[in-house]
Amino acid sequence: DAGVIQSPRHEVTEMGQEVTLRCKLISGHNSLFWYRQTMMRGLELLIYFNNNVPIDDSGMPEDRFSAKMPNASFSTLKIQPSEPRDSAVYFCASSLGGPGTDTQYFGPGTRLTVL
Amino acid sequence: GDSVTQMEGPVTLSEEAFLTINCTYTATGYPSLFWYVQYPGEGLQLLLKATKADDKGSNKGFEATYRKETTSFHLEKGSVQVSDSAVYFCALSSAQGGSEKLVFGKGTKLTVNP
Numbered sequence: 001d002a003g004v005i006q007s008p009r010h011e012v013t014e015m016g017q018e019v020t021l022r023c024k025l026i027s028g029h030n031s032l033f034w035y036r037q038t039m040m041r042g043l044e045l046l047i048y049f050n051n052n053v054p055i056d057d058s059g060m061p062e063d064r065f066s067a068k069m070p071n072a073s074f075s076t077l078k079i080q081p082s083e084p085r086d087s088a089v090y091f092c093a094s095s096l097g098g099p100g101t102d103t104q105y106f107g108p109g110t111r112l113t114v115l
Numbered sequence: 116g117d118s119v120t121q122m123e124g125p126v127t128l129s130e131e132a133f134l135t136i137n138c139t140y141t142a143t144g145y146p147s148l149f150w151y152v153q154y155p156g157e158g159l160q161l162l163l164k165a166t167k168a169d170d171k172g173s174n175k176g177f178e179a180t181y182r183k184e185t186t187s188f189h190l191e192k193g194s195v196q197v198s199d200s201a202v203y204f205c206a207l208s209s210a211q212g213g214s215e216k217l218v219f220g221k222g223t224k225l226t227v228n229p
Contacts, residue, residue: 004158031215033216033217042219042221042222043159043204043219043221043222045216045217045219048216055216056216091158091159093158093159095215097215102147102208102215102217103149103161103164104159104161104217105161106151106158106159106160107158108157108158109157109158
């Protein structure tokens with residue numbers, strides 16, 4: 001089975017532009033997690049979904065960030081407008097979901113640079 | 116809330132040295148405990164896990180034992196290799212709204228020199 005797939009792997013954009021990051025879950029997984037990793041703040045959980053429903057979005061930095069699951073196997077994280085401080089590596093991870101199925105499988109990440 | 120504390124890095128060792136990375140946790144209930152590893156330029160990978168007290172997780176020569184009495188899950192390896200150079204994250208599962216998320220420590224960077 002393919003693992004978690006993220007695209008693009010690298011994104012360079014200018015301040016004020018819209019950025020969309022994409023994630024495909026492992027087939028059969030029901031939970032989806034978006035993380036951000038920086039040197040200063042380490043690994044931060046932004047939002048997670050279970051069965052397409054957002055469970056906890058308390059880690060989303062501000063209204064410029066939004067995440068969706070248009071179907072059970074795919075998710076997007078959008079930043080509009082982007083700012084230089086959004087530069088980071090963004091990971092998504094998926095798990096089977098539900099009690100006792102807590103192991104998460106991470107994608108390779110998207111390295112975002114906002115100039 | 117639930118939290119994980121792991122030793123500050125970076126840790127630098129010579130090849131074949133003994134490794135210990137300390138991890139302690141605070142949690143309600145009985146979480147599962149994990150060690151994830153992140154190699155340069157890659158995502159996190161599950162290294163090992165333990166689901167209940169006194170369980171020992173092991174993989175690739177690494178071991179960690181779930182110690183409920185000391186709320187600890189220290190990572191050990193008897194003889195490290197250069198290829199073990201990576202960042203190691205301790206984590207616990209935290210139930211919320213019928214699903215579970217992971218709470219991660221800040222990570223410990225390990226460098227192994229030949």
